[in-house]
Amino acid sequence: xxxxxxxxxxxxxxxxxxxxxxxxxxxxxxxxxxxxxxxxxxxxxxxxxxxxxxxxxxxxxxxxxxxxxxxxxxxxxxxxxxxxxxxxxxxxxxxxxxxxxxxxxxxxxxxxxxxxxxxxxxxxxxxxxxxxxxxxxxxxxxxxxxxxxxxxxxxxxxxxxxxxxxxxxxxxxxxxxxxxxxxxxxxxxxxxxxxxxxxxxxxxxxxxxxxxxxxxxxxxxxxxxxxxxxxxxxxxxxxxxxxxxxxxxxxxxxxxxxxxxxxxxxxxxxxxxxxxxxxxxxxxxxxxxxxxxxxxxxxxxxxxxxxxxxxxxxxxxxxxxxxxxxxxxxxxxxxxxxxxxxxxxxxxxxxxxxxxxxxxxxxxxxxxxxxxxxxxxxxxxxxxxxxxxxxxxxxxxxxxxxxxxxxxxxxxxxxxxxxxxxxxxxxxxxxxxxxxxxxxxxxxxxxxxxxxxxxxxxxxxxxxxxxxxxxxxxxxxxxxxxxxxxxxxxxxxxxxxxxxxxxxxxxxxxxxxxxxxxxxxxxxxxxxxxxxxxxxxxxxxxxxxxxxxxxxxxxxxxxxxxxxxxxxxxxxxxxxxxxxxxxxxxxxxxxxxxxxxxxxxxxxxxxxxxxxxxxxxxxxxxxxxxxxxxxxxxxxxxxxxxxxxxxxxxxxxxxxxxxxxxxxxxxxxxxxxxxxxxxxxxxxxxxxxxxxxxxxxxxxx
Numbered sequence: 036x037x038x039x040x041x042x043x044x045x046x047x048x049x050x051x052x053x054x055x056x057x058x059x060x061x062x063x064x065x066x067x068x069x070x071x072x073x074x075x076x077x078x079x080x081x082x083x084x085x086x087x088x089x090x091x092x093x094x095x096x097x098x099x100x101x102x103x104x105x106x107x108x109x110x111x112x113x114x115x116x117x118x119x120x121x122x123x124x125x126x127x128x129x130x131x132x133x134x135x136x137x138x139x140x141x142x143x144x145x146x147x148x149x150x151x152x153x154x155x156x157x158x159x160x161x162x163x164x165x166x167x168x169x170x171x172x173x174x175x176x177x178x179x180x181x182x183x184x185x186x187x188x189x190x191x192x193x194x195x196x197x198x199x200x201x202x203x204x205x206x207x208x209x210x211x212x213x214x215x216x217x218x219x220x221x222x223x224x225x226x227x228x229x230x231x232x233x234x235x236x237x238x239x240x241x242x243x244x245x246x247x248x249x250x251x252x253x254x255x256x257x258x259x260x261x262x263x264x265x266x267x268x269x270x271x272x273x274x275x276x277x278x279x280x281x282x283x284x285x286x287x288x289x290x291x292x293x294x295x296x297x298x299x300x301x302x303x304x305x306x307x308x309x310x311x312x313x314x315x316x317x318x319x320x321x322x323x324x325x326x327x328x329x330x331x332x333x334x335x336x337x338x339x340x341x342x343x344x345x346x347x348x349x350x351x352x353x354x355x356x357x358x359x360x361x362x363x364x365x366x367x368x369x370x371x372x373x374x375x376x377x378x379x380x381x382x383x384x385x386x387x388x389x390x391x392x393x394x395x396x397x398x399x400x401x402x403x404x405x406x407x408x409x410x411x412x413x414x415x416x417x418x419x420x421x422x423x424x425x426x427x428x429x430x431x432x433x434x435x436x437x438x439x440x441x442x443x444x445x446x447x448x449x450x451x452x453x454x455x456x457x458x459x460x461x462x463x464x465x466x467x468x469x470x471x472x473x474x475x476x477x478x479x480x481x482x483x484x485x486x487x488x489x490x491x492x493x494x495x496x497x498x499x500x501x502x503x504x505x506x507x508x509x510x511x512x513x514x515x516x517x518x519x520x521x522x523x524x525x526x527x528x529x530x531x532x533x534x535x536x537x538x539x540x541x542x543x544x545x546x547x548x549x550x551x552x553x554x555x556x557x558x559x560x561x562x563x564x565x566x567x568x569x570x571x572x573x574x575x576x577x578x579x580x581x582x583x584x585x586x587x588x589x590x591x592x593x594x595x596x597x598x599x600x601x602x603x604x605x606x607x608x609x610x611x612x613x614x615x616x617x618x619x620x621x622x623x624x625x626x627x628x629x630x631x632x633x634x635x636x637x638x639x640x641x642x643x644x645x646x647x648x649x650x651x652x653x654x655x656x657x658x659x660x661x662x663x664x665x666x667x668x669x670x671x672x673x674x675x676x677x678x679x680x681x682x683x684x685x686x687x688x689x690x691x692x693x694x695x696x697x698x699x700x701x702x703x704x705x706x707x708x709x710x711x712x713x714x715x716x717x718x719x720x721x722x723x724x725x726x727x728x729x730x731x732x733x734x735x736x
Contacts, residue, residue, distance in 0.1 A: 045701045046587045047292050047595040050075050055585075056598075062571045063598055065286030066679045072287075075147055075594055079681040081271035083594060083674075085209075090290030091247070092675035094275060094683060095731045097268035099218065100144065103688045103717075104226030105247045109133040109342040110502040111217040114460050118335060126202035126222035130727055135216035135248060137260045141453030142215050144249045145192065147594055148206035148714040156181055157195060157204040163566075168555065175500045179437060179444070181206060187447060190257035199298070200568035212267060214250035214260045219728060221245075221718060225637070228621065229631025231348045233358055235692040237612050238707050239660045242622045243688040244715045246728065247660035250653045261479030273675055274733040279647050280601045281712045282614050286600040288665045288687050288707070290674025291355050292590035296699055298572055301374035302397055304700075306404045308367050312358040314408055319351035321473065329469040343461070353695055370700065380578045389574055396567035403560065409485035410662035415474035418511065421455065421521060423545045423550065429529040430547075434596065443620055452525060452623060458518040475503060489528040489549040493542060518720060590668055599664030604706050606693040613712075614663075617656035618646075641724055647721055648736055649651030649713040658711040661685065665707040668698045676709045682735050685709030 041582045047057065050073050057069045071090045074538060075078060082093045089106035093099065113123045115136045129135040157177050161170055163735075178195045180723030185208055192211045193202055220226060227241035228234035231240055249267040252258045296303075322616045326344045330336040363368065414420060426449060429442035478486060486496065495502040515521050515535060524532065524540075532540060536653060572586075580585045603614040618641045667674065667687055676685035689708040690698065716734065719725040 041262075042657075043247045043396060044205045045703075046585070047295065047590050047597050047666060047668070048587055050080055050586070050596055051592065053596060056567050060598060063287065063600055064283075064679065065287075065598065066285075068683075069680075072596060075150055078271045079595075079675075079677060080289065080594065082269070082273050083291075085147075085291040085594075086673065087143050087145060088293070088670065089672045090292075090670065090674040091144070092289070092683065093249075093269040094246075094734070096269055097727075097731060098269050099272075099731060100215075100247040100249060101244045101273075101675070101683065101686060101687055102245055103710075104245045104248065105243060105345075105688070107217065107220060107247065107674045108314050108345070109461070109489065111136065111141040111245075111247070112220060112595065113338065113342055113668055120336075121338075122220065123223045123341075124146055127217060127220050128723055128725055129216075129218050132248070135218050137425050138215045138217070138374045140456040143449065144212040144215050144247075145209040145214070146189060147207060148191075148210050150593070151206045151208075152203065153195070153206045161374075162207060167563040167566075168559040170566065171531070171558045176251060176439060179441060182446075183437065189449075191401075191434065192446075193700050196591055196593050197510040198298075198591065201565045202572055203588075205324075211257055211414055212249045212251060213257050215247050216250060216260075216273050217245075218248050219246040219719070219723070219725065220418050222634070225718065228630065228633070231352065232630055233688060234349060235695055237353050237660075237662065237706070237708060238616045238620060239626060239689065240419065240616050241660065241710065242519070242714060243710045244686055244718075246569040254258065272733075273677065273681065273683040274735050275712050276676060276678065276680075276684045276718055277734050277736045278711060279651060279711055280661065280678060280684045281653065282601055282603070284601045285598070286601055286663050286665060286684065286709075287596055287643075287677050287680050288667055288674045289594070289677065290598050290667070290671045290673060290687070291592055293592055293670025295350075295513070295590040295668050297701065298396060298575065298586075300571065301370060302400055302404075303316040303689055304370050305367065308358075308361050309406075309442065310363070311407070312354050314411070315354045316351060316358065316675070318411055319347045319354070319475075322347040323351060324472070324626060325470050325473055326466070329466045334463075336605070338541060339461055339463055340466060342679075351526050351694065356692040356695040357699055360692075360694060360702075361699075362527070363693070364702055366696060366700055366706075377575070377578050384577065384581075389570065392567050392570040395575065396564070396571055397568065399560070403564070406485060409478070409481050412474050412478040412481070413490070416471035417458075417462055418464060418513075418516070419471070419543065421458070422513075422515065422524070422539050424451070425521070425524045426532055426540070426543045427550075429527060429532050429694065432530055436586055442528065446628060450523075455518050456523050457526065459522065464511055464516045468507060472504060472507055474505070475479070476500060479503070487546075487549055487553065493545050495540060509538045510541075510542050513537050515539055587644050590670065592670060599661045599666070601661055601706075602706070604691075604694075605706055606691070606704055612662060612691075612706075615651070615654050615658045616660045616715075617658060618714075619656055635724060645721055647717065649717040649720075651713065655711050655718045658727040659714045660708050661711050662670075662691075662706045663707060664703075664705070665709075666697070666701060666705065667707050680735075684712050686715075687710075 053072045054069050084091050086106060091100045091102035094101045118121045159177060160173050182193045191212055191445055192209045196207050197204060200645045207324060247598045250264040252269045253265055258264060261641045297321055323344060326340045330340050428443050430437040436445050493505050515524055576586050587726050601610050601614050621633060622638055622641050624631045646657050649656050671687050674687040675683050676687050678684050687707050687709045691706050694702060694705040719728055
């Protein structure tokens with residue numbers, strides 16, 4: 036039988052689960068009381084925060100936050116850059132709090148203050164026989180009621196989180212800090228050294244670190260940016276180790292991983308490995324080329340689309356690595372073997388109803404997989420999507436708040452306004468139009484039964500493409516192109532929007548009914564799929580128990596912990612990757628050509644061998660990045676890597692291309708790359724002379 040027993044380092048665990056892993060934690064080198072890790076609201080867990088897509092940690096009592104450089108590029112560097120002052124090139128250091136730069140609209144720091152299981156409250160009024168659409172509506176209404184009761188002020192945000200596909204629901208209560216400022220970011224030749232060439236690669240020499248600060252009102256309340264605000268007083272913060280880690284040391288990552296897909300059925304895995312990955316690669320590669328072709332430095336569009344292109348490149352390389360990794364590690368063969376063993380268990384132990392549910396789930400998945408490609412190419416216009424959202428918002432505002440669709444309630448209006456304001460530095464109508472037209476060509480090539488008929492008819496997709504181009508040109512001749520004009524739409528009621536004789540609004544209005552019909556169909560299907568998937572997971576749980584294996588929930592944006600050890604790896608015949616890279620490796624990679632173009636001042640610092648208190652004798656230098664067996668995924672970027680003493684020893688930021696398939700299905704050879712705390716401290720000390728920051732930190736020598 037295949038060995039299903041949990042690998043020592045596998046899993047993104049909820050803190051409360053850690054005590055049951057005490058034996059494994061101790062074997063890995065953890066020396067403290069495991070109970071100290073089980074509470075979200077005690078140190079060190081209480082020092083960990085979310086940036087809404089990335090993870091971070093408080094590192095001083097004055098609200099100073101450490102995260103990754105790549106996590107702050109859009110909302111801080113891009114927002115504060117211009118043709119006259121490009122912070123990507125220069126970096127930024129505030130030598131006093133007065134110099135700190137404000138964030139883009141909508142940037143937030145989220146602190147988890149409560150987490151409560153509410154499964155019975157979410158599923159009240161629902162049975163196994165509840166019709167799917169009714170089930171979806173009941174769950175949505177129950178969620179809205181729970182959230183309304185929870186959100187007692189504007190600074191509190193509550194979210195209902197789903198675990199095990201709806202087997203468990205939890206209410207997450209967060210304190211939302213609205214005033215976040217940039218304190219420090221290195222120049223790009225440090226923060227993203229190696230660029231896309233080195234992305235997902237090792238050996239790595241990237242200074243992927245940045246510092247922010249959270250601000251609140253004098254009374255401790257959360258307010259938008261104001262000079263009257265004061266630094267947030269963080270009672271729990273991480274001390275920073277100047278000793279760092281050694282080969283074999285215990286490490287743990289604390290953060291908010293976004294999403295994993297490890298509780299999949301075999302037909303989902305088979306589709307992804309045979310078709311899905313390749314289609315994603317094609318889509319992302321096309322996106323990169325479109326941005327390159329349609330943006331320029333002169334008009335500022337290259338800067339506006341820098342973040343989106345980086346996202347495309349990141350996922351393109353990642354999914355390419357997953358595709359190759361699946362082949363190299365024979366994942367399909369391994370998963371087929373595991374699936375057959377599971378089916379054997381089902382045949383012998385499952386009830387007729389459980390077996391019927393599983394059969395229905397597999398059939399439903401097969402049906403929906405065929406539509407995935409069409410859904411990928413549908414849309415892709417930021418302008419139209421924004422207008423659609425605003426038209427829907429006007430329609431929903433005709434109803435009482437609690438009757439509105441989630442996403443359009445009073446609590447959502449601030450987020451909607453901020454998303455429009457962000458268009459100022461991340462949107463250009465001509466670039467958006469070019470991307471939309473290209474995606475429409477791909478959508479047009481699909482079978483008619485996979486396309487939305489009204490959408491296709493209104494855009495002339497069943498005629499020669501020149502007529503589609505004419506129609507798109509007409510839509511983009513709208514007067515609602517800038518954020519200032521689009522914000523006017525947000526203030527209009529439905530009658531006012533219906534009275535507009537604008538080509539963009541006319542088009543959105545013409546496809547509105549069809550959009551609602553498809554939404555209803557998808558919701559009904561999703562509700563049934565979630566119900567069937569939760570029953571599949573219950574079966575899987577029984578199976579795992581029979582083979583003495585623990586099951587953990589897929590990542591879903593909630594606070595998780597993963598543990599392991601600093602360790603190199605061999606993933607190619609005859610090649611072993613050492614666990615540490617050094618300052619001298621930066622010099623070795625330097626070519627003078629981007630992305631390996633380091634400024635002479637940094638090269639001189641490295642050549643001087645002035646390592647200070649950050650020297651690590653096993654490598655005879657200052658460590659830059661290190662490998663560990665930690666299990667992470669997207670959303671973990673910026674996560675604190677800590678030692679047994681709960682000291683910050685690094686910031687997790689990447690994985691290795693050879694083992695990135697572990698993000699999808701765990702493999703023991705997987706490694707996480709963290710930027711070493713000693714490199715962060717050395718940079719602040721020897722390169723930046725940032726004494727104001729160093730004096731604020733608690734550094735353990």
